[in-house]
Amino acid sequence: MSDFAVAFGSEVDLSDRSDGEILAGLAxxxxxxxxxxxxxxxxxxxxxxxxxxxxxxxGVDRRxxxxxxxxxxxxxxxxxxxxxxxxxxxxxxxxxEWSRLSRWASQQLTAKAxxxxxxxxxxxxxxxxWLWSGLRVTADxxxxxxxxxxxxxxxxxxxxxxxxxxxxxxxxxxLVTGELPWLLGQMFGDIEGVTExxxxxxxxxxxxxxxxxxxxxTPAASLLPILPRWLxxxxxxxxxxxxxxxxxxxxxxRFRFEDVVTKSITLLDRDGNMLGAANHSTQVxxxxxxxxxxxxxxxxxxxxxxxxxxxxxxxRRHVASGGSKDKFHSETFSESPEERLIVTDTDLPATQSxxxxxxxxxxxxxxxxxxxxxxHDGPSVNLQLSLLGVPMIDGEWGLSVRLDGERLTWTDGWTxxxxxxxxxxxxxxxxxxxxxxxxxxxxVMLSRKDHFLVLADSVAKVGRxxxxxxxxxxxxRGVRAKGxxxxxxxxxxxxxxxxxxxxLALPDDRLHSTVGEFDSTPGELRLSxxxxxxxxxxxxxxxxxxxxxxxxxxxxxLTVTEEGxxxxxxxxxxxxxxxxxxxxxxxxSLHTNDEFRSVLGLNTDKESVIAxxxxxxxxxxxxxxxx
Numbered sequence: 001m002s003d004f005a006v007a008f009g010s011e012v013d014l015s016d017r018s019d020g021e022i023l024a025g026l027a028x029x030x031x032x033x034x035x036x037x038x039x040x041x042x043x044x045x046x047x048x049x050x051x052x053x054x055x056x057x058x059g060v061d062r063r064x065x066x067x068x069x070x071x072x073x074x075x076x077x078x079x080x081x082x083x084x085x086x087x088x089x090x091x092x093x094x095x096x097e098w099s100r101l102s103r104w105a106s107q108q109l110t111a112k113a114x115x116x117x118x119x120x121x122x123x124x125x126x127x128x129x130w131l132w133s134g135l136r137v138t139a140d141x142x143x144x145x146x147x148x149x150x151x152x153x154x155x156x157x158x159x160x161x162x163x164x165x166x167x168x169x170x171x172x173x174x175l176v177t178g179e180l181p182w183l184l185g186q187m188f189g190d191i192e193g194v195t196e197x198x199x200x201x202x203x204x205x206x207x208x209x210x211x212x213x214x215x216x217x218t219p220a221a222s223l224l225p226i227l228p229r230w231l232x233x234x235x236x237x238x239x240x241x242x243x244x245x246x247x248x249x250x251x252x253x254r255f256r257f258e259d260v261v262t263k264s265i266t267l268l269d270r271d272g273n274m275l276g277a278a279n280h281s282t283q284v285x286x287x288x289x290x291x292x293x294x295x296x297x298x299x300x301x302x303x304x305x306x307x308x309x310x311x312x313x314x315x316r317r318h319v320a321s322g323g324s325k326d327k328f329h330s331e332t333f334s335e336s337p338e339e340r341l342i343v344t345d346t347d348l349p350a351t352q353s354x355x356x357x358x359x360x361x362x363x364x365x366x367x368x369x370x371x372x373x374x375x376h377d378g379p380s381v382n383l384q385l386s387l388l389g390v391p392m393i394d395g396e397w398g399l400s401v402r403l404d405g406e407r408l409t410w411t412d413g414w415t416x417x418x419x420x421x422x423x424x425x426x427x428x429x430x431x432x433x434x435x436x437x438x439x440x441x442x443x444v445m446l447s448r449k450d451h452f453l454v455l456a457d458s459v460a461k462v463g464r465x466x467x468x469x470x471x472x473x474x475x476x477r478g479v480r481a482k483g484x485x486x487x488x489x490x491x492x493x494x495x496x497x498x499x500x501x502x503x504l505a506l507p508d509d510r511l512h513s514t515v516g517e518f519d520s521t522p523g524e525l526r527l528s529x530x531x532x533x534x535x536x537x538x539x540x541x542x543x544x545x546x547x548x549x550x551x552x553x554x555x556x557x558l559t560v561t562e563e564g565x566x567x568x569x570x571x572x573x574x575x576x577x578x579x580x581x582x583x584x585x586x587x588x589s590l591h592t593n594d595e596f597r598s599v600l601g602l603n604t605d606k607e608s609v610i611a612x613x614x615x616x617x618x619x620x621x622x623x624x625x626x627x
Contacts, residue, residue: 004017004021004025005025005027005192006022006025006026006027006150006154006191007026007027007191007192007193008153008154008157008188008191008192008193008194008196008197009157009158009161009193009196009197010154010158010193011154011158012154014147014150014151014154015109015110015112015151019043019045019143019147020043020044021043022147022150023040023041023042023043023044023045023048024040024041024043026040026191027191027192027193028040028190028191028192029190029191029192029194029195031190032190032191033051033055033190035051035054035055036048036051036052036055036190039051039052045139045140045143046138046139046140048139049139049142049143049146050139052146053134055190056132056134056187057134059186059189059244060134060243060244061242061243061244061245062134064239064242064243065132065133065134065243068133068239068243069133071292071296072094073129073232073235073236073239073293073296074090074093074125074126074129074236075090075094075289076228076232076235076236076289076290076292076293077228077229077231077232077289077290077293078289079289080094081093081094084122085118085119085122086119086122086123086126088104089101089104089122089123089126089127090126092104093126093130098135098137098141099141101130101141101145102140102141102142102143102144102145103144105127105144105145105147105148106144108123108148109144109147109148109151118172120152121172121175121176121180122175124149124152124153124156124180124184125175125179125180125183127145127148127149128149128153128180128183128184128187129183130145131145131146131149131187132183132186132187149184149187150188153180153184153187153188156176156180156181156184157181157193157197160176160177160181160197160200169226170208170212170222170223170226170230171226171229171230171233173204173208174204174205174208174230174233174234175233177200177201177204177208178201178202178204178205178208178233178234178237179201179205179233179234179236179237180201181197181198181200181201181204182198182201182202182205182237182240182241182248183201183236183237183240184197184198184201185197185198185199185201186198186240186244201237202248205234205237205248205249206248206249206253208234209234209249209253209256209257209260210252210253210256212230213256213259213260213356214353214355214356215256215355216259216263216353217256217257217258217259217260217261217262217263218259218260218263218351218352218353218355218356218358219260219263219264219356220355220356220357220377221356221357221358221375221376221377222377224267224276224277224358224373224375225276225277225278226277226278227264227267227274227276227277228274228277228289228290228293231260231261231264231293231294231297232293234257234297235293235296235297235300238257238297238300239296239300242300254301257297257300257301258301258302258303261294261297261298261301261303261309262303262307262309263351263360264290264294264297265294265298265309265310265312265313265349265365266309266349266350266351266360266362266365266371267360267371267373268290268291268294268367269367269371269386269389269390269391270367270368270386270388270389270390271389272289272290272291272316272367273290273391274290275360275371275373275384275386275391276358276373276375276382276384291313291316291317291320292317294313295310295313295314295317298310298313305330305331305332306332307332308332308333308347308349308365309349309365311330311332311333311365312333312365312366312367314328314330314333315328315330315333315366315367316367333365335364335366336364336366337363337364337423337448337449338449343423345421345422348421348422348423348426348448349362349363349364349365349369350362350421350426352416352419352421352428354415354416356377357375357376357377357413358373358374358375358376358377359373359374359416359419359426359428359444360372360373360374361373361374361421361426361427361428361444361445361446362426362446363426363446363447363448363449364448366389367389368388368389369386369388369389370385370386370387370388370446370451370453370544371384371385371386372384372385372386372426372444372446372453373385374428374430374444376413376414376415376416376430377413378413379410379411379412379413379414380396380397380398380399381396381397381399381414381430381442382395382396382397383395383396383397383444383455383473383474385453385542387451387453387497387499387542387544388451388496388497388544390494390495390496390497391476391494392475392476392479392492392494392497392499393473393474393475393476394474394475394476394477395474396472396474397442397455397471397472397473397474398470398471398472398473398474398524399440399442399457399469399470399471399472400469400470400471401438401440401459401467401468401469401470402467402468402469403438403462403465403466403467404465404466405466405468408434408437408438410432410434410440412432412434413432414430414431414432414442415430415431415432416428416429416430416431417429417430417431417441418625420623420625422448423448423449424447424448424449424622424623425445425446425447425448425449425610425622425623426445426446426448427443427444427445427446427610427623427625428443428444429441429442429443429444429608429625430442430443438459438460438461438462439459439460439461440457440458440459441456441457441458441459441460442455442456442457442458443455443456443457443458443539443608445610445622445623447622450545450582451543451544451545452541452542452543452544452545452582452584453541453542454539454540454541454542454584454586454610455473455539455540455541455542456537456538456539456540456586456588457469457471457537457538458535458536458537458538458588458590459531459535459536460534460535460590460591461535462533462534462535463533463534464533464534465533466530466531466532466533467530467531467533467535467536468528468529468530469528469529469530469531469536469538470526470527470528471526471527471528471538471540472524472525472526472527473524473525473526473540474523474524475492475520475523475524475525476494478494479492479493479494480492480493480494481520481525482520483519483520485510486509486510487508487509487510487553488502488503488506488507488508488509488510488517488518489501489502489508489553490518490519490520490525492525497544498544498546498549499542499543499544500542500543500544500548500549500553500579501518501525501540501541501542501543502540502541502542502543502553502555502577503516503518503527503538503539503540504539504540504541504555504557504575504576504577504586505529505537505538505539505557505573505575506518506529507556508553508554508555508556515529515530516528516529516530518540527540531569531570532570533570534568534570534571534590534591535569535570535571535590535591536570536590537573537588537590539575539586539588541555541577541584541586543579543582545582547580548579548580548582551579551580552579553577553578553579554577554578554579555575555576555577555578556575556576557569557573557574557575558574558575558576558585558599558600559574559599560572560573560574560587560597560598560599561597561598561599562593562595562596562597562598563595567597570590570591571589571590571591571593572587572588572589572590572591572597572599573587573588573590574586574587574588574599574600575587576600581615582612583612583613584610584611584612584613585599585600585602585609585610585611585612585613585619586609586610587599587602587604587606587608587609587610587611588607588608589606589607589608589627592607592627600619601618601619602619602621604621604624606624606625606626606627607625607626607627608623608624608625609621609623609624609625610622610623
């Protein structure tokens with residue numbers, strides 16, 4: 001009879017104990033099956049393994065368990081075991097080299113786990129998932145893995161019983177305090193002390209979901225770089241709950257998960273990578289590693305065929321598997337909004353949250369959609385552009401302002417002063433009021449019906465001081481930039497996408513001198529402009545419609561009038577751009593006034609207007625912003 005007890009919540013060293021001692025020392029809950037107890041008391045690992053496997057399979061939905069194994073959910077969000085952080089374990093599982101996996105586990109039995117090491121966490125997840133999948137392996141192969149998983153589980157329970165010794169990132173915190181206790185609690189459900197361990201995991205999963213997302217499911221900006229891993233951990237945990245018939249999330253949390261899955265889908269590019277994620281630059285398979293994970297999350301969240309988000313994922317999977325686009329049958333999904341008879345606000349894949357400090361502008365759900373991710377949770381603004389599904393701009397949208405030669409600095413974060421989304425466009429405006437200083441404003445407008453984007457910076461309330469502004473756009477690796485010989489246009493090329501960039505406040509003809517410039521350096525576009533005093537407005541238009549790629553472009557600064565008086569450039573700015581049938585007017589009031597102002601046929605009392613000429617020559621506002 002063993003003189004020690006193996007139970008959750010008790011610190012016990014198993015490294016120098018024999019297999020028989022460990023089995024005899026297992027402390028069981030009163031509800032534990034008698035057969036399991038008897039087999040453990042015999043000290044024979046073969047009998048115990050058969051009894052434990054039988055007991056484990058009796059309490060699960062085997063169909064869902066097989067589906068989990070087929071989906072290879074443990075590899076999420078990586079596209080293969082070769083890219084997994086603990087590829088030594090996952091490669092053996094993927095190749096089904098069970099004997100080598102067993103030998104590896106035996107070697108680890110004498111090693112002390114350090115719970116501030118991410119490898120320990122992910123190795124435990126992989127091994128536990130393998131044991132739980134119900135593979136038919138012999139006891140001599142399975143036992144070293146089972147013993148190692150039990151040892152690490154007891155160490156984890158003891159580790160979580162004390163204050164955490166280090167600050168964990170949200171994805172690791174979810175894994176360590178939520179997913180692992182929840183999964184391991186199902187595996188060792190008959191051992192004493194496991195109930196509290198399992199409940200800790202379930203509660204942590206719920207708390208992390210609520211604390212890391214807005215009321216509409218928008219993840220916090222700080223979560224975006226690790227969102228794939230965080231969401232994969234949450235999805236796997238909910239899947240475990242479905243397999244054992246115990247829902248992890250209920251009430252508000254259940255709807256929150258549905259929303260966060262939908263919001264995450266809006267961030268996917270053509271290859272199935274997620275904008276904003278730290279690992280989004282990794283080259284992956286055609287559907288991307290995140291599409292299967294998000295599909296499973298959509299299923300678990302109950303997103304049916306009425307969900308455009310879920311249907312867009314199924315369309316990706318259909319095409320990736322070799323299916324014809326024409327043979328994808330859906331009453332909901334369409335490749336463009338023009339193919340739907342009615343498009344409502346709920347159909348639009350745009351997101352904005354003041355709490356989360358980011359906005360996603362996106363024209364549609366298709367893989368080749370245009371997407372702009374604007375993150376503003378600090379003194380700088382991060383901008384990522386995916387055009388026709390191909391990432392082009394990626395990183396800090398740089399801004400430097402000098403007043404009379406002295407550089408302006410700030411530490412406060414930007415606030416969203418305006419958000420608008422309709423069937424024509426998505427628009428976000430960020431504002432920063434510097435104490436005893438000027439007001440800075442940044443604008444992003446993405447057309448939903450055409451392939452163009454407007455970016456603009458403005459500086460106002462400066463007084464009689466010279467303004468020098470420099471704005472930079474970071475180019476994604478592999479994007480090539482080339483300036484036009486005759487004009488100040490710059491062309492970007494990546495994959496099969498070509499983007500034309502126009503600095504509207506600078507003369508289009510290079511022969512016309514100006515104090516500003518628009519050029520490209522390795523890895524970025526740079527716009528510089530200057531104003532003699534008061535205010536400055538610096539807009540850029542990006543255009544990537546293939547049919548306009550070879551057409552001549554012209555743009556110029558417009559005269560703005562108020563009651564017949566010509567306004568100074570520091571009072572109001574107006575610019576127009578014409579490329580084929582695209583004819584835009586961009587207007588910004590830089591000096592607040594209640595009177596109507598006129599610019600190229602547009603009469604307005606708004607602070608900002610982006611408008612377009614129609615075929616009949618009328619100026620129709622796309623977006624109008626009140627002062």
